Amino acid sequence: xxxxxxxxxxxxxxxxxxxxxxxxxxxxxxxxxxxxxxxxxxxxxxxxxxxxxxxxxxxxxxxxxxxxxxxxxxxxxxxxxxxxxxxxxxxxxxxxxxxxxxxxxxxxxxxxxxxxxxxxxxxxxxxxxxxxxxxxxxxxxxxxxxxxxxxxxxxxxxxxxxxxxxxxxxxxxxxxxxxxxxxxxxxxxxxxxxxxxxxxxxxxxxxxxxxxxxxxxxxxxxxxxxxxxxxxxxxxxxxxxxxxxxxxxxxxxxxxxx
Amino acid sequence: xxxxxxxxxxxxxxxxxxxxxxxxxxxxxxxxxxxxxxxxxxxxxxxxxxxxxxxxxxxxxxxxxxxxxxxxxxxxxxxxxxxxxxxxxxxxxxxxxxxxxxxxxxxxxxxxxxxxxxxxxxxxxxxxxxxxxxxxxxxxxxxxxxxxxxxxxxxxxxxxxxxxxxxxxxxxxxxxxxxxxxxxxxxxxxxxxxxxxxxxxxxxxxxxxxxxxxxxxxxxxxxxxxxxxxxxxxxxxxxxxxxxxxxxxxxxxxxxxxxxxxxxxxxxxxxxxxxxxxxxxxxxxxxxxxxxxxxxxxxxxxxxxxxxxxxxxxxxxxxxxxxxxxxxxxxxxxxxxxxxxxxxxxxxxxxxxxxxxxxxxxx
Numbered sequence: 001x002x003x004x005x006x007x008x009x010x011x012x013x014x015x016x017x018x019x020x021x022x023x024x025x026x027x028x029x030x031x032x033x034x035x036x037x038x039x040x041x042x043x044x045x046x047x048x049x050x051x052x053x054x055x056x057x058x059x060x061x062x063x064x065x066x067x068x069x070x071x072x073x074x075x076x077x078x079x080x081x082x083x084x085x086x087x088x089x090x091x092x093x094x095x096x097x098x099x100x101x102x103x104x105x106x107x108x109x110x111x112x113x114x115x116x117x118x119x120x121x122x123x124x125x126x127x128x129x130x131x132x133x134x135x136x137x138x139x140x141x142x143x144x145x146x147x148x149x150x151x152x153x154x155x156x157x158x159x160x161x162x163x164x165x166x167x168x169x170x171x172x173x174x175x176x177x178x179x180x181x182x183x184x185x186x187x188x189x190x191x192x193x194x195x196x197x198x199x200x201x202x203x204x205x206x207x208x209x210x211x212x213x214x215x216x217x218x219x220x221x222x223x224x225x226x227x228x229x230x231x232x233x234x235x236x237x238x239x240x241x242x243x244x245x246x247x248x249x250x251x252x253x254x255x256x257x258x
Numbered sequence: 259x260x261x262x263x264x265x266x267x268x269x270x271x272x273x274x275x276x277x278x279x280x281x282x283x284x285x286x287x288x289x290x291x292x293x294x295x296x297x298x299x300x301x302x303x304x305x306x307x308x309x310x311x312x313x314x315x316x317x318x319x320x321x322x323x324x325x326x327x328x329x330x331x332x333x334x335x336x337x338x339x340x341x342x343x344x345x346x347x348x349x350x351x352x353x354x355x356x357x358x359x360x361x362x363x364x365x366x367x368x369x370x371x372x373x374x375x376x377x378x379x380x381x382x383x384x385x386x387x388x389x390x391x392x393x394x395x396x397x398x399x400x401x402x403x404x405x406x407x408x409x410x411x412x413x414x415x416x417x418x419x420x421x422x423x424x425x426x427x428x429x430x431x432x433x434x435x436x437x438x439x440x441x442x443x444x445x446x447x448x449x450x451x452x453x454x455x456x457x458x459x460x461x462x463x464x465x466x467x468x469x470x471x472x473x474x475x476x477x478x479x480x481x482x483x484x485x486x487x488x489x490x491x492x493x494x495x496x497x498x499x500x501x502x503x504x505x506x507x508x509x510x511x512x513x514x515x516x517x518x519x520x521x522x523x524x525x526x527x528x529x530x531x532x533x534x535x536x537x538x539x540x541x542x543x544x545x546x547x548x549x550x551x552x553x554x555x556x557x558x559x560x561x562x563x564x565x566x567x568x569x570x571x572x573x574x575x576x577x578x579x580x581x582x583x584x585x586x587x588x589x590x591x592x593x594x595x596x597x598x599x600x601x602x603x604x605x606x607x608x609x610x611x612x613x614x615x616x617x618x619x620x621x
Contacts, residue, residue, distance in 0.1 A: 054515055077518030084512040090372070091508050092563040096284050098509055101564075105506035106518025120281050132280035133287075135562075151513065 002030035002189040003064025005051075005159055010059040012050035019046040020215045022059065028208065030158070030189045033182050035202035037195075037227075038212035039236055044195040045085065047212070048161045051193070052082035063159060063191075074106045081157035085164050085195075087144045089137065095147045096132040099123060102151040122154040126180055141168035149177060153184060160184060162194035166201065174198075178205035203227050203250035211235055223250055233258060291561040291571075298560075298574035302352060305581035309348035312585045314593055315339055347478040351584035351598070352577040353486040354475075354543050355553070357535040359576020360490070360497060362550030363557065363569055367504045368528045370511075371438050375550035376536030379423070379437075380444030381416045382547070385540035386470045387448045388415025390455045394463050409485075409541035416537030419444055420529045473546035473599025475584055482542045489538045493531045494573065500524060501565035508563050546599045548606025549576050549583075556609075579605070 007025040020043045028034050036044040050057035053076045061068040063079055099119035123129050128146050136144060145168045152160060166174040182205060185192040196202045202209055209226035211218045213235045219226050227250060232240040240254045311319050317336060325332040325340050332340060362375040376382045392411035426440045456467050503524050506514040511521050553576035561571045583601040590596060
């Protein structure tokens with residue numbers, strides 16, 4: 001169950017435009033949260049989409065002994081779940097129905113038993129039980145994001161990929177989602193990889209930070225090693241201070257644009 | 259919104275089932291939707307009966323009903339009217355409505371566009387052009403009746419248009435939006451080609467061509483009913499078999515793929531069913547607009563978008579709409595049979611506008 005995710009020589013892109021080329025990352029251990037950070041266009045979402053199998057990729061994405069790139073879409077979905085950045089609009093389904101849909105979608109999943117009960121349990125776990133009967137197109141952006149997280153978690157994947165999971169959330173819900181991601185990684189011995197723009201949130205929520213720029217790895221490691229004034233200057237072109245607060249958590253303070 | 263007063267939070271991610279008010283509500287909602295399906299089916303039956311009872315000849319209603327149960331009680335001319343004209347026409351209306359609505363529902367989901375339907379994306383236009391060519395060129399095949407060749411050619415063009423749409427979209431890799439834009443281009447292209455065929459055709463062929471462009475049930479026959487029924491019976495189970503994947507697709511292509519749905523295959527097979535259903539429908543009754551567009555919207559309002567219920571509800575709504583349109587085509591102008599395509603447009607446009615405004619008011 002506790003298999004690390006290996007990314008080796010991974011290449012991916014769109015049409016004739018290569019975004020990632022030969023990307024090698026250190027093994028991402030099970031039970032850990034990994035944040036992908038970097039400026040716009042760095043290839044963060046492309047990396048998630050390549051691991052999820054949504055775009056063609058070269059190289060290797062291996063979960064333990066299982067080469068993900070060799071699996072069919074249905075087989076891959078047994079190991080990997082992906083929560084995209086975009087939120088569906090105008091969908092006449094209740095939140096509970098969307099989580100049931102996530103559980104029942106693939107023909108490989110077999111005839112579902114107790115899907116409604118399982119979906120409800122997921123919603124309770126993410127603190128969204130009161131949204132169960134509400135239609136998706138009548139929710140706020142933040143509520144839809146939490147519903148989307150429930151859909152991805154419902155499949156109990158060993159690799160959970162979250163593309164900007166907190167972008168539409170208020171402070172309290174940001175903290176809740178990041179805590180949920182961490183708890184999921186720990187309790188399911190899963191690898192949780194998420195794209196974040198908020199470096200402070202990345203430092204707080206992750207065990208491992210991967211900094212990408214222009215499709216290349218710039219630095220990776222524990223938050224204190226990956227998020228430094230030098231990296232911020234090189235990658236984001238800003239002058240910043242990175243200091244631990246009284247509780248030991250990293251604080252990123254941007255002073256000026258370089 | 260009803261809040262759960264004491265939401266139970268699990269300590270672990272094992273998602274063990276737990277009873278809750280929301281689950282009870284969900285089950286009630288599912289039961290209500292099944293009831294909606296039963297009501298729709300009964301309404302279709304009532305509309306079908308009304309359609310059979312409506313017509314220019316003044317046969318008493320009781321005699322028609324008795325004749326439906328026991329044909330032996332009718333005189334030869336009465337039997338010819340009820341069993342030879344009205345019943346095949348009424349049944350074909352129901353089947354064509356069902357086929358167009360099921361096509362529209364699947365198209366709207368796989369192309370993620372609420373305005374998609376066989377009519378708006380060129381499939382009907384292509385079928386109409388194919389039929390026009392067969393009529394004007396007098397195409398024939400050995401051992402095949404002439405109208406069957408027309409139907410076959412309509413299907414070949416409709417299916418070809420779907421393949422063309424997919425091929426062009428794939429070549430551009432532009433995804434769903436490209437398919438919709440190509441579809442609109444196909445409407446204009448095939449309509450222009452049909453107009454060209456009409457321009458050069460003889461007076462006799464022109465009369466037949468008008469049938470295709472306006473949509474009419476006047477050429478209904480038991481053979482057409484049997485063929486149309488076979489196509490609906492063949493396609494509908496495959497649609498229902500894909501219902502779970504189609505529901506997931508409503509959450510977006512990326513999400514559906516992440517849930518294990520092979521979206522490319524799902525879309526191809528759905529468009530294959532769409533071309534079979536809509537081409538056969540157009541081949542028998544000509545171009546009938548708005549049923550494929552409006553019926554899925556009615557179904558969506560009634561039962562939501564869980565496709566296990568939404569697809570049958572769309573099919574039944576389309577059958578009901580088309581059956582009512584068929585009755586109206588006979589009743590609106592006494593003594594005259596209007597082309598049903600005109601009636602569906604007259605009924606469809608205000609219903610569609612009503613749906614939009616109601617939805618807007620709710621939203």
